[in-house]
Amino acid sequence: xxxxxxxxxxxxxxxxxxxxxxxxxxxxxxxxxxxxxxxxxxxxxxxxxxxxxxxxxxxxxxxxxxxxxxxxxxxxxxxxxxxxxxxxxxxxxxxxxxxxxxxxxxxxxxxxxxxxxxxxxxxxxxxxxxxxxxxxxxxxxxxxxxxxxxxxxxxxxxxxxxxxxxxxxxxxxxxxxxxxxxxxxxxxxxxxxxxxxxxxxxxxxxxxxxxxxxxxxxxxxxxxxxxxxxxx
Amino acid sequence: xxxxxxxxxxxxxxxxxxxxxxxxxxxxxxxxxxxxxxxxxxxxxxxxxxxxxxxxxxxxxxxxxxxxxxxxxxxxxxxxxxxxxxxxxxxxxxxxxxxxxxxxxxxxxxxxxxxxxxxxxxxxxxxxxxxxxxxxxxxxxxxxxxxxxxxxxxxxxxxxxxxxxxxxxxxxxxxxxxxxxxxxxxxxxxxxxxxxxxxxxxxxxxxxxxxxxxxxxxxxxxxxxxxxxxxxxxxxxxxxxxxxxxxxxxxxxxxxxxxxxxxxxxxxxx
Numbered sequence: 001x002x003x004x005x006x007x008x009x010x011x012x013x014x015x016x017x018x019x020x021x022x023x024x025x026x027x028x029x030x031x032x033x034x035x036x037x038x039x040x041x042x043x044x045x046x047x048x049x050x051x052x053x054x055x056x057x058x059x060x061x062x063x064x065x066x067x068x069x070x071x072x073x074x075x076x077x078x079x080x081x082x083x084x085x086x087x088x089x090x091x092x093x094x095x096x097x098x099x100x101x102x103x104x105x106x107x108x109x110x111x112x113x114x115x116x117x118x119x120x121x122x123x124x125x126x127x128x129x130x131x132x133x134x135x136x137x138x139x140x141x142x143x144x145x146x147x148x149x150x151x152x153x154x155x156x157x158x159x160x161x162x163x164x165x166x167x168x169x170x171x172x173x174x175x176x177x178x179x180x181x182x183x184x185x186x187x188x189x190x191x192x193x194x195x196x197x198x199x200x201x202x203x204x205x206x207x208x209x210x211x212x213x214x215x216x217x218x219x220x221x222x223x224x225x226x227x228x229x230x231x232x
Numbered sequence: 233x234x235x236x237x238x239x240x241x242x243x244x245x246x247x248x249x250x251x252x253x254x255x256x257x258x259x260x261x262x263x264x265x266x267x268x269x270x271x272x273x274x275x276x277x278x279x280x281x282x283x284x285x286x287x288x289x290x291x292x293x294x295x296x297x298x299x300x301x302x303x304x305x306x307x308x309x310x311x312x313x314x315x316x317x318x319x320x321x322x323x324x325x326x327x328x329x330x331x332x333x334x335x336x337x338x339x340x341x342x343x344x345x346x347x348x349x350x351x352x353x354x355x356x357x358x359x360x361x362x363x364x365x366x367x368x369x370x371x372x373x374x375x376x377x378x379x380x381x382x383x384x385x386x387x388x389x390x391x392x393x394x395x396x397x398x399x400x401x402x403x404x405x406x407x408x409x410x411x412x413x414x415x416x417x418x419x420x421x422x423x424x425x426x427x428x429x430x431x432x433x434x435x436x437x438x439x440x441x442x443x444x445x446x447x448x449x450x451x452x453x454x455x456x457x458x459x460x461x462x463x464x465x466x467x468x469x470x471x472x473x474x475x476x477x478x479x480x481x482x483x484x485x486x487x488x489x490x491x492x493x494x495x496x497x498x499x500x501x502x
Binding site: 019020022023026027030038043044047050059062063066067070150152153154155157158159161162163164165166168169170173 | 267268269272273274276277280281284286309310313314316317318320321411412413414416417419420421423424428433434435
């Protein structure tokens with residue numbers, strides 16, 4: 001990677017500040033500390049497996065999504081950015097600065113959890129990625145769509161937090177519905193489903209994420225919406 | 233904004249602390265209640281939970297107390313997450329817009345501004361919950377008669393309101409320390425850990441004790457409503473425990489406000 005790219009990344013990091021990447025990392029690292037503490041204190045295997053799954057498929061995606069949505073509308077001089085470059089590209093680069101480190105740390109979490117034998121029931125080696133990556137993509141993309149659509153990180157984090165918790169609270173109702181089952185993000189946390197449902201779910205989550213990212217790109221095609229207004 | 237200022241009596245150096253607090257609360261209320269995000273988020277989360285209400289089948293009960301308590305439990309499960317999320321950016325708004333120095337130079341003072349923000353913005357954010365609850369009571373009254381109204385108002389005050397006030401107080405104070413993003417994540421984590429993690433997981437949690445904020449104890453003690461974690465702990469709540477369960481989150485919220493006011497006053501250059 002050449003020096004100009006590094007300089008650009010440093011610049012964008014200074015614009016968004018350290019809070020969003022640290023918020024994303026706090027969720028995945030905090031979860032890892034919890035699982036390691038449970039392992040060290042001799043928690044039983046069932047609860048350890050559940051906690052590992054909850055961190056990978058639940059807390060890491062939630063923290064990353066909340067952090068990613070918080071970068072929308074942070075430009076004090078958004079007009080200047082928009083006159084010199086494509087705003088869509090700038091915003092997606094900033095999202096990358098939040099999501100990529102969180103994804104890498106979550107991957108390390110998965111490797112450590114497997115080594116500690118704290119591993120979601122029924123998951124094999126492909127779980128290193130498939131347990132957490134599809135839910136993370138899904139939740140981040142939805143959070144960005146809400147944040148750009150409503151021009152409000154507050155609305156995005158509130159709705160994403162609610163959807164996340166509702167998926168856990170309404171698990172039975174969601175798993176009983178074919179369409180909702182394909183969008184259930186906690187399927188890697190010990191949900192007893194068929195191989196077919198698992199495959200459909202792991203394909204459907206990123207597919208919806210891609211559709212949401214395209215919608216975000218279209219919304220960012222009119223970046224003047226983000227100029228000169230207080231957060232909604 | 234011009235309209236807001238025109239409608240609000242400007243606090244002066246001669247005005248008392250209460251008058252200043254009322255003035256601050258009024259403009260904070262008007263600013264917050266006009267944000268689309270407040271209505272969209274709070275109503276969406278209540279609607280999401282009530283789309284598949286818990287526990288299954290409770291709507292057929294003949295006990296009005298149980299009926300409204302279980303609806304209240306559905307409101308309180310997700311509602312505070314939305315309330316906290318849209319309140320968390322209020323303390324950063326003034327510095328983000330470059331208004332902090334200007335506001336500091338007015339005779340209003342830190343205390344009335346902080347309390348005005350909590351009362352005004354908090355009340356505005358709870359307004360969609362009140363509107364939804366009134367709508368629900370109207371529907372239930374049409375079905376079962378006016379006897380539902382007093383029970384419904386009591387259930388709102390005992391089950392829903394304490395948790396919302398607690399979350400509102402924390403959401404206007406803790407983000408001074410953490411920033412809104414990290415606070416929101418912490419709020420989600422607290423709400424699950426402190427109110428919904430079953431005791432059988434072995435993780436130490438206040439869920440199912442009088443020190444939770446989800447209103448199980450008043451629901452069970454006074455309305456025969458649904459209980460989750462308290463039932464797992466094999467507890468039949470008494471009136472004293474229900475009162476403690478209401479008082480504890482309110483006192484915690486009050487403590488957060490008083491500590492924040494002391495810290496901000498000490499930091500203030502004047």
